[in-house]
Amino acid sequence: MxxxxxxxxxxxxxxxxxxxxxxxxxxxxxxxxxxxxxERGDIVWEVPTEDKCIALTFDDGPDHRQTAQILDVLxxxxxxxxxxxxxxxxxxxxxxxxxxxxxGHEVGNHSYRHxxxxxxxxxxxxxxxxxxxxxxxxxTGYKSVLFRPPGGFYNEALINVSKQNDLKFILWSWHQxxxxxxxxxxxxxxxxxxxxxxxxxxxLMHDFVANSTQTIEALKQILPELKxxxxxxxxxxxxxxxxxxxxLQLKKVIH
Ligand SMILES: [Zn+2]
Numbered sequence: 517m518x519x520x521x522x523x524x525x526x527x528x529x530x531x532x533x534x535x536x537x538x539x540x541x542x543x544x545x546x547x548x549x550x551x552x553x554x555e556r557g558d559i560v561w562e563v564p565t566e567d568k569c570i571a572l573t574f575d576d577g578p579d580h581r582q583t584a585q586i587l588d589v590l591x592x593x594x595x596x597x598x599x600x601x602x603x604x605x606x607x608x609x610x611x612x613x614x615x616x617x618x619x620g621h622e623v624g625n626h627s628y629r630h631x632x633x634x635x636x637x638x639x640x641x642x643x644x645x646x647x648x649x650x651x652x653x654x655x656t657g658y659k660s661v662l663f664r665p666p667g668g669f670y671n672e673a674l675i676n677v678s679k680q681n682d683l684k685f686i687l688w689s690w691h692q693x694x695x696x697x698x699x700x701x702x703x704x705x706x707x708x709x710x711x712x713x714x715x716x717x718x719x720l721m722h723d724f725v726a727n728s729t730q731t732i733e734a735l736k737q738i739l740p741e742l743k744x745x746x747x748x749x750x751x752x753x754x755x756x757x758x759x760x761x762x763x764l765q766l767k768k769v770i771h
Pocket of ligand 1: 576
């Protein structure tokens with residue numbers, strides 16, 4: 517075990533004792549996992565950098581109503597974002613995915629039917645990922661390079677299948693899980709993002725939430741405020757090109 521890994525595990529231990537939220541929000545999390553996968557470069561949670569930029573991400577779309585409205589709000593602030601799309605919805609709304617790319621956003625793979633991956637065979641995993649790659653390609657001629665599993669689930673098999681499909685495995689910053697999928701109220705979503713915002717954060721939101729416009733309303737407050745603070749909004753692939761500052765990586769864990 518490297519010195520770096522030992523230090524990171526120590527930091528996690530401190531973080532857990534200080535912040536019980538981490539354990540309740542991630543019940544399946546094991547201490548060594550993040551350090552292990554982050555160090556191997558297999559999973560990205562965030563990009564600790566001194567450059568003042570943030571990656572907003574939206575899962576579960578495309579949706580002809582909500583996604584279209586989100587795209588308009590993003591345009592108003594010249595913000596670029598990443599949409600992790602569900603393959604079968606891409607087939608239903610190809611024009612929305614075309615619009616996302618045309619407006620300078622990135623499109624990532626979020627599986628074909630949004631199933632639970634826990635306990636799934638490798639063959640079915642492969643099916644979910646490749647069918648979505650095909651759906652995106654057919655709709656747009658674009659080959660996605662990012663994968664985010666539903667529910668943030670990961671195991672060795674899924675990481676391998678993702679690699680075999682040339683997809684980078686992307687999760688999100690722990691302190692940037694807005695839980696907007698359960699419509700917790702606009703204020704809660706806004707507060708979640710604006711509390712402890714840090715350069716290189718990856719923010720988790722959704723552009724398809726049944727009977728809710730809260731994400732759109734929250735964005736109308738989040739975007740101007742963060743812009744005022746000097747942040748720019750970039751796609752995940754662009755964020756990945758920014759320089760990681762190792763010291764920041766350790767500080768981030770203990771928050
Ligand atoms: Zn999802």
